[in-house]
Amino acid sequence: MNEKTPMIEFQDVHKYYGDYHALRGISATIRAGEFFSLLGPSGCGKTTLLRTIAGFEDISSGAVLLDGKNMAGVPANVRPTNMVFQSYAIFPHLTVAENVGFGLRRDPRSSAEKGRAVEEALEMVGLKGYGARAAHALSGGQRQRVALARALILKPKVLLLDEPLSALDKKMREQMQVELIRLQRQVGITFVLVTHDQEEALVMSDRIAVMFEGEIAQLADPETLYRRPASRKVADFIGTMNFIPCTIISEAGDRVEIDAKGLGPVVLDIAQAPPTRGDAPVVGLRPETLTLLYDGQSASERETAGVVDEVIYFGDMTYYDVYLADTEVEVRLSMRNVPGRPVLDVDDKVRVAWSPSALVLFR
């Protein structure tokens, strides 16, 4: 299957619950074989959108196409999708093997063949030999694996994951993120993940749709989303970003000249200025694109003086809040704590190096 083949197409999908407009004209394409994430705060419609793929949610208008076929009127139990639920929905009265093999009940194969399929599925998720255990006695991480095996055994065209890691503790979550990526590469099935955790989405996804209030605010690969957020809202939701007030001096061709408070006049490429939104103009800067200069160092591009306002020590990193050039504009920047680089104190005078190409203009 070609990497660029569309697997799921949303065509102007609207969903109303009574008067509430939950999905407001979603149009997007999810490609075959990709790890796709729907990311957004709670109530943004991401789970609703996922459930329209599974067939648990009807749409009010528009169309959902799965592998080229319109899914209108196709019930959930015959769609070529399977889902991993937020609560895992492991059947508590069945064994692990009965849970995993549940979807094979209508499969015409012999029970010996089905048994082998269950064993393979369990092995794939690292639960070999767990088949005879009672499902209600498993730990959270094990339930998650059973839910995965149960969904993947049917070899669906699309695997839907509804906040699958939210119930796990941090260590377990990070481990499962890596395992999910590995599993997705191994089986080659299209994965659609719903999450409110931007870090999780960045780590796992090939592409991410950021949703706010029933609309897709931006659909891009993780790096684009992080480096070139399309709006201030997206920038604010993904990672940390400093916003510095600025005025637009001139705009000509593919160049925009601005005057950012504390940074001074800067010339930006038009690619750094996503389409107009009508807000008061600000420039965004990620903390790691700012660097403190120590004695004897000089900036390769631009340099601004500042005063340290706050020091937040994280062990491997230190975060500094710095006032820029005698203004009340404060930026947060992060420095790795490598040997020979002392941690600074509050009120220390510093020089901050930055690069115009790291700026994003929101206006």
Place this chain on the structure above:
Amino acid sequence: MKAPGLRAYAIFYLLFLYAPILLLPIFAFNDAVVIAFPLEGFTTRWFVEMWEDPQLWNALQNSLIISTVVASIATLLGLFAARASTRYRFPAQTSILGLIMLPLVLPEIVVAMSLIVVLVAIGIPLSIFTIILGHVLITTPFAVTILSSAFQTLDRSLEEAAYDLGESAASTFRLIILPLVMPGIISSFLICFIISLDEYIIASFLGGTQPVLSTYIFGQFRFPAKVPAVLALGTILVLISIILLAFAEYMRRRGIAKAGGNTSGGAR
């Protein structure tokens, strides 16, 4: 213990509650017609006398038919109501559920009187059937309560998961929902059964000439010579009630532990 008064109060309370029931077997085995201390000696003849009374067997047969039918109907109705109230939203939901639960607090004598007026007016003869009608009315709220809690602890996504894995709505109900609420169904059945079995007012008002266990016992109490045999019967009924209720409670707890306790996974 900090407050000896409270302890005495608790002991007195429990004595008041259970001592009379404990007296039941004591006098059932006492070799005297008069119910009084001192005890006269051990005998099992009251049990024999009770056993050989054909009226008792007639009443018992009626009671068992009534209780079984009542428990089945009430549990089935409770199943529908509990499913509807936990799974769907519909207009006037709370009012409708409130009305279903109302017989729980309505004086039984009022229910009995109004039913008898209506039944006589329609011209339905009083019989076992009319007792069943009355008992279904008063036991359904119990069934609804027990089954609602069984359905509430059922994770909605279990159903969706079965459906997602290719099952139909009917097979999902059979394979997933029914086994998981089965303890609730059993517990509801047993409790409705017991309530119907020892109910007196409705049975006496709507029973016509048909005796049931409770009206039979009340009738026997008028004859002092029959009292010890009734106590023997009472002893057996207490035993059966305790066993059934304990089993019902065991099933209910097992149901909650299995269906609700830990389906959501994660940090436990």
